[in-house]
Amino acid sequence: MCRTALAIALATPLAAAALAGRIAAQGAPPPTPAEMPSVALVPELALVLRDYEAAWRRGDAAALARLFAEDGFVLQGERAPARGREAIEAAYAGQGGAPLRLRALAVATADTVGYIIGAYGFGDATGDQGKFTLTLRRQTGGPWLIFSDMDNPSQPPRRPPGQSAPSQ
Numbered sequence: 001m002c003r004t005a006l007a008i009a010l011a012t013p014l015a016a017a018a019l020a021g022r023i024a025a026q027g028a029p030p031p032t033p034a035e036m037p038s039v040a041l042v043p044e045l046a047l048v049l050r051d052y053e054a055a056w057r058r059g060d061a062a063a064l065a066r067l068f069a070e071d072g073f074v075l076q077g078e079r080a081p082a083r084g085r086e087a088i089e090a091a092y093a094g095q096g097g098a099p100l101r102l103r104a105l106a107v108a109t110a111d112t113v114g115y116i117i118g119a120y121g122f123g124d125a126t127g128d129q130g131k132f133t134l135t136l137r138r139q140t141g142g143p144w145l146i147f148s149d150m151d152n153p154s155q156p157p158r159r160p161p162g163q164s165a166p167s168q
Contacts, residue, residue, distance in 0.1 A: 035127060036119070038103045045109070045116060048136065048144050049102040059097035065089035068146045069137050075150035099123050102132070112138050113147075120151065130154050 041049070048067065055063035065088040068074075074082040074091045082091035099122060106117040114136040119128035132151035136144045 036105050039105060039107055041104050041107055041116070044144055045104075045107060045114070045136075048134070048146065049104070049116070049118070052146075053100045053102055056096040056100040057098070059095070061089045061092035061095070064092045064096070068149075072146055073148040075148060077152045103128075105131075109136070109144075112140060114144065119154075128154055 051067055052064065055067065065085040068085055068088050071084060072088060074088050076082075076091065079091070082088050101121045102118055103120075104116050104118045106115075108115055116134045116136065117131075118134070119131050121127065121129045130151055130153040132149065134146050135148045137147040138144045
């Protein structure tokens with residue numbers, strides 16, 4: 001048997017097995033991952049999260065906007081991006097007023113840029129209810145400001161009985 005025919009003969013059963021495994025996996029619910037451990041933040045980065053939590057708890061959209069760079073972004077699910085402190089304050093208006101818990105899962109900084117990947121929860125609920133990314137920027141020697149904040153829930157939104165999810 002030539003090498004090409006042998007390769008096809010061997011590859012076909014492997015491809016069929018892989019496809020069958022994918023089809024079977026589509027019908028099974030995804031495994032529930034264990035909660036990822038938190039990482040420690042240096043005090044100046046921890047302050048970003050603590051100040052965010054405090055402003056959120058107060059429902060203070062202006063204080064939240066001041067945590068951002070002048071040209072920063074808020075990227076919330078099912079909403080248009082908000083850019084600049086005035087737009088960020090408007091995006092946060094009417095939100096907050098509940099206890100918020102933010103924790104870091106990964107962090108890195110280099111000179112004047114950085115990021116925090118994290119998870120969040122509200123009130124007395126246990127475990128994480130969603131996740132976020134904060135990209136950070138600062139002037140040399142200045143405080144860290146949020147350049148972008150993107151978050152989304154870990155569970156799909158609950159829909160009233162009989163209402164289907166939007167098609168994509």
